[in-house]
Amino acid sequence: MSYKHILVAVDLTEECDPVIKKAIGLAIGSEAKLSLVHIVEPMAMAFGGDVPMDLSQLQQQQFDQAKEKLAALKLKYPDVHTGDSHLTYGQPRQEIHNLAKEHNVDLIVVGSHGRHGLSLLLGSTANDVLHGAPCDVLAVRLVKRTE
Numbered sequence: 001m002s003y004k005h006i007l008v009a010v011d012l013t014e015e016c017d018p019v020i021k022k023a024i025g026l027a028i029g030s031e032a033k034l035s036l037v038h039i040v041e042p043m044a045m046a047f048g049g050d051v052p053m054d055l056s057q058l059q060q061q062q063f064d065q066a067k068e069k070l071a072a073l074k075l076k077y078p079d080v081h082t083g084d085s086h087l088t089y090g091q092p093r094q095e096i097h098n099l100a101k102e103h104n105v106d107l108i109v110v111g112s113h114g115r116h117g118l119s120l121l122l123g124s125t126a127n128d129v130l131h132g133a134p135c136d137v138l139a140v141r142l143v144k145r146t147e
């Protein structure tokens with residue numbers, strides 16, 4: 001089975017390198033377009049939506065930092081230039097699913113966090129993205145250095 005458009009979800013930590021490398025290998029093998037996505041989660045959401053202070057400046061800084069990191073990733077992996085890179089606010093599962101539908105993505109690639117002692121358990125985002133996904137999802141197994 002060959003894919004035409006692969007979307008890689010990156011959390012912009014050092015753990016996204018093996019995820020991108022795996023996606024590049026697949027994209028080259030099937031001559032697929034390769035795109036990146038990072039979602040900045042609204043800070044108010046992390047605090048349960050009820051925050052007694054203005055977080056907009058902090059949120060903007062977080063967005064700007066993510067933009068720089070995403071640009072650095074595109075330089076590091078020139079193959080990613082074959083597609084687009086998306087940076088958006090929201091809830092990862094919802095935004096990734098929406099992008100996948102809008103851009104005719106046929107494979108979403110995420111990292112699956114290896115957890116200590118239970119290394120086959122999926123990380124929460126990987127698990128979330130899998131449910132109700134509009135296309136195939138590949139979870140690249142990531143092993144914690146402590147294992």
Ligand code: AMP
Nearest residue numbers: 009010011038039110111113123124125
């Ligand atoms: P986690 O839920 O932290 O275990 O993350 C598992 C995987 O989900 C990561 O390796 C990424 O592929 C993806 N992911 C996590 N957070 C984000 C995010 N904010 N934007 C895009 N992808 C993400």
